[in-house]
Amino acid sequence: MRVLDSEFAKGFCRMCVDGFYQGWHERNGGNLSYRIKDEEIASVKEELKEDGEWKEIGTSVPALAGEYFMVTGSGKYFRNVEIDPAANICIIKVDDKGENYQIQWGLVNGGRPTSELPSHLMNLEVCKKRNPEIRVVYHCHPANTIALTFVLPLDGDVFTREIWEMATECPVVFPDGIGVVPWMVPGGREIAVATSEIMKKQDVAIWAHHGMFACGTDFDITFGLMHTVEKAAEVLVKVMSMTDRKRQTIEPDMFRALNGPFGIKVNENCLYEKKSDKIGEK
Numbered sequence: 001m002r003v004l005d006s007e008f009a010k011g012f013c014r015m016c017v018d019g020f021y022q023g024w025h026e027r028n029g030g031n032l033s034y035r036i037k038d039e040e041i042a043s044v045k046e047e048l049k050e051d052g053e054w055k056e057i058g059t060s061v062p063a064l065a066g067e068y069f070m071v072t073g074s075g076k077y078f079r080n081v082e083i084d085p086a087a088n089i090c091i092i093k094v095d096d097k098g099e100n101y102q103i104q105w106g107l108v109n110g111g112r113p114t115s116e117l118p119s120h121l122m123n124l125e126v127c128k129k130r131n132p133e134i135r136v137v138y139h140c141h142p143a144n145t146i147a148l149t150f151v152l153p154l155d156g157d158v159f160t161r162e163i164w165e166m167a168t169e170c171p172v173v174f175p176d177g178i179g180v181v182p183w184m185v186p187g188g189r190e191i192a193v194a195t196s197e198i199m200k201k202q203d204v205a206i207w208a209h210h211g212m213f214a215c216g217t218d219f220d221i222t223f224g225l226m227h228t229v230e231k232a233a234e235v236l237v238k239v240m241s242m243t244d245r246k247r248q249t250i251e252p253d254m255f256r257a258l259n260g261p262f263g264i265k266v267n268e269n270c271l272y273e274k275k276s277d278k279i280g281e282k
C-alpha cells in the first residue's frame with residue numbers, strides 16, 4: 001500500500017487541516033507526531049527507503065528504539081499538509097539506541113523533522129510507559145490558552161482549576177489536569193525534559209507564552225482534548241474580560257460528584273479551598 005492511502009496517514013493529514021482551520025497554526029506554528037503501529041508500518045513497507053542518513057535526535061529515547069513515527073517537517077506550514085503531504089511530513093525510524101533517526105519517507109523537497117522532535121519523542125516515550133495505547137502528541141499555538149499564560153500564575157493546579165470551572169466536561173476529559181512549563185527556549189532537550197515530566201502523569205502541558213502540547217490514543221481523542229482545553233480557555237478569557245470575580249461557579253464537591261457517574265478520579269490537588277474569590281488566586 002502507498003503511505004498516503006493508509007488510514008493513519010489520512011488521519012494525520014486531516015488533523016493538520018482541522019488544526020489549521022481552528023487558527024492554531026499560523027505560519028509554521030505547531031507540529032504533530034504519531035507512533036506508527038507494527039501492522040501499519042508493515043503495510044507501507046514498499047514505499048520506505050532505508051538508505052537515508054542517520055541524524056541525531058538531540059536526546060535519547062531508548063524505550064522507542066526501532067519504532068517508526070509520522071511527523072511534520074520543521075518550518076513546514078500545516079496549511080500545506082493537505083495540499084502536498086509528501087513535501088511537508090515524513091516517516092522516520094529511530095535507531096536501536098534511541099538516539100538517531102532516519103527519514104524513510106516524505107519531505108521530498110528536502111527538510112528535517114520538526115524542531116520539537118526531542119519534545120515529541122520524549123513525550124511519546126513517557127506516555128508509552130504509562131499507557132502503550134498513547135500514540136499521538138500534538139503541539140499548537142491556540143490564542144486563548146496562550147493569553148491566559150500572561151494573567152494566571154504559571155501553576156498547573158491553578159490553571160487546571162480555573163479551566164475546569166469553565167466547562168463541566170473538562171474534568172471528565174482531562175481528570176488528571178494540566179501542567180505548565182514556564183517560558184523556555186523551544187526546540188531543545190531542556191524543554192523536552194520539562195514537558196515529558198508533566199506527561200508522565202498528565203495529558204496536557206501548556207508552554208507559557210508559546211502554546212500547548214496534548215497526547216492521546218488516536219487523532220480524534222488528541223484533537224478533541226486540545227479543542228476542549230482551548231474552548232474552556234476561551235470562556236475564561238471572556239469571563240475575565242467582564243470581571244475578576246465569579247458570581248457562581250462549579251465548586252470542589254460538585255467536581256467530586258462527577259467521579260462516580262463518569263468513572264474518573266479528578267485530581268484532588270486542583271480542588272484546593274480558595275482563600276480569595278479573585279480568578280487565579282489560590
Ligand code: 13P
Pocket residue numbers: 028029030031072073074075076113114115116139186187
Ligand atoms: P517547527 O516548524 O520546527 O515544527 O516549529 C514550529 C513550532 O511551533 C516550534 O515550537
Ligand code: ZN
Pocket residue numbers: 029030139140141186210211
Ligand atoms: Zn510552537
